[in-house]
Amino acid sequence: MKTLIVYGTRHGSAKKVAYRLRTKLPGEVHVRSVMKERVPPLRDYDTIVLGGSIYMGKIQEELRQFAEEKETELLQKKVALYICAGEPDPALLARELKDSFSEKLYNHAVVKEVAGHEIHMDQLNLLEKSILRMKGVKRSTYQLSEEMMDHTADKLAEPHS
Numbered sequence: 106m107k108t109l110i111v112y113g114t115r116h117g118s119a120k121k122v123a124y125r126l127r128t129k130l131p132g133e134v135h136v137r138s139v140m141k142e143r144v145p146p147l148r149d150y151d152t153i154v155l156g157g158s159i160y161m162g163k164i165q166e167e168l169r170q171f172a173e174e175k176e177t178e179l180l181q182k183k184v185a186l187y188i189c190a191g192e193p194d195p196a197l198l199a200r201e202l203k204d205s206f207s208e209k210l211y212n213h214a215v216v217k218e219v220a221g222h223e224i225h226m227d228q229l230n231l232l233e234k235s236i237l238r239m240k241g242v243k244r245s246t247y248q249l250s251e252e253m254m255d256h257t258a259d260k261l262a263e264p265h266s
């Protein structure tokens with residue numbers, strides 16, 4: 106199995122998930138930032154993982170665009186989707202995950218997960234801090250889900266139907 110993980114991030118948690126997933130997946134696994142690196146041709150891979158993080162309800166525009174441009178190819182592959190997102194309401198998190206990708210791609214993906222979130226107060230700018238203050242968030246939090254990463258890796262290792 107050859108896997109490509111393409112991620113978008115602002116403060117690093119979606120990147121952290123991408124690199125942790127790499128250690129859990131069998132076979133050759135390549136990780137690329139959709140914002141900073143050239144993404145290799147998808148035809149070279151059996152499995153594609155797309156992951157990003159949510160700000161004001163939206164995933165990184167670069168990742169959204171990438172998924173849109175490559176949709177036809179992605180629909181021929183085994184696909185996993187994840188988001189890092191900090192909303193406390195599970196229904197809202199599920200909505201954010203669904204809205205981050207096209208309906209076709211979301212339905213096609215063998216696994217779609219909320220990977221938890223991290224907030225590093227010392228890395229945020231004033232605007233970001235005041236947005237979080239309005240949401241009642243005052244402290245750094247570190248809640249990435251190892252369980253979700255294990256689940257994603259297990260699902261991707263299952264034979265493709």
Ligand SMILES: Cc1cc2nc3c(=O)[nH]c(=O)nc-3n(C[C@H](O)[C@H](O)[C@H](O)COP(=O)(O)O)c2cc1C
Binds near residue numbers: 192
């Ligand atoms: C300014 C700001 C806005 C955010 N808006 C949302 C949001 O609308 N929904 C959500 O679920 N999480 C929101 N979050 C939480 C982030 O999605 C979470 O911290 C995530 O782990 C960040 O990922 P990154 O480190 O890959 O950029 C927000 C965080 C910040 C700092």
